[in-house]
Amino acid sequence: xxxxxxxxxxxxxxxxxxxxxxxxxxxxxxxxxxxxxxxxxxxxxxxxxxxxxxxxxxxxxxxxxxxxxxxxxxxxxxxxxxxxxxxxxxxxxxxxxxxxxxxxxxxxxxxxxxxxxxxxxxxxxxxxxxxxxxxxxxxxxxxxxxxxxxxxxxxxxxxxxxxxxxxxxxxxxxxxxx
Numbered sequence: 001x002x003x004x005x006x007x008x009x010x011x012x013x014x015x016x017x018x019x020x021x022x023x024x025x026x027x028x029x030x031x032x033x034x035x036x037x038x039x040x041x042x043x044x045x046x047x048x049x050x051x052x053x054x055x056x057x058x059x060x061x062x063x064x065x066x067x068x069x070x071x072x073x074x075x076x077x078x079x080x081x082x083x084x085x086x087x088x089x090x091x092x093x094x095x096x097x098x099x100x101x102x103x104x105x106x107x108x109x110x111x112x113x114x115x116x117x118x119x120x121x122x123x124x125x126x127x128x129x130x131x132x133x134x135x136x137x138x139x140x141x142x143x144x145x146x147x148x149x150x151x152x153x154x155x156x157x158x159x160x161x162x163x164x165x166x167x168x169x170x171x172x173x174x175x176x177x178x
Contacts, residue, residue, distance in 0.1 A: 001121035002113035009033075009127045015138040019044070021131065023055030028134040030060055035098065036077070042067055042102040053102035063095045069106040073097075 001008055011025055030038050038060075043050040050066075057064035065082035069090070072081045083092045085104055113121070131138050159165050169175045 001124045001126075002117040003111055005124070007125045007127070009129065011131060011134075012128055013131055013138055015131075016140055017138070018140055018142055019047075019049045019051040019055060020141055021136060021138050023052045023059060024136045025131055025134060026052070026056045027059035028136065030056065030098075037080075037098065038062075038100045040100070040102050042104060050102075053100055057100035060098075060100065062098050062100050064100040064102070065093050065095055066102045067104045068101045069104045071101060071107065 009029060011029075026038065026040075038053075038056055040053040040056070042053070044052070053066060054064060065084055067084045067086075068082045069085055070081075070083035074080060077097065079094055079096055080099065081092055081094050082099075082101060083090055085091075085106075157168070159168060166175070170177060
């Protein structure tokens with residue numbers, strides 16, 4: 001809040017959070033708050049899922065842009081251009097507002113709050129609610145059954161020539177002789 005927000009909403013729970021429940025919470029908050037843009041990170045750091053933004057967009061029926069590295073709002077505030085990173089380079093999408101964006105780390109240059117702004121932020125309102133107040137169940141829908149180490153790979157072999165490589169590939173059945 002020291003970087004410019006006027007108020008905040010803190011959703012409190014002591015239960016495990018999973019992408020579906022978080023998306024339902026954000027959906028309900030977006031319906032209540034009516035923002036032009038719902039901006040999320042591209043994936044969670046705890047479970048490495050990349051689901052919440054897409055789920056929120058689906059629940060709201062809003063267009064979405066994922067992996068955004070640049071966002072430009074049109075002068076009329078009705079559309080925006082979102083540049084996103086794809087395997088072949090950059091892609092620019094034009095979205096109608098309201099929209100959901102998941103951002104890439106290149107979207108923002110971090111800013112640091114000034115002490116004066118940090119002190120002023122302490123006076124800004126923080127609304128505290130629970131998922132249950134929004135009608136959202138936090139009951140886990142995913143259960144981790146096990147986490148296993150990958151099998152140990154045999155050590156690699158260094159070969160001295162192309163002929164040795166071809167012979168090794170034939171030996172393992174990766175290529176056949178004519």
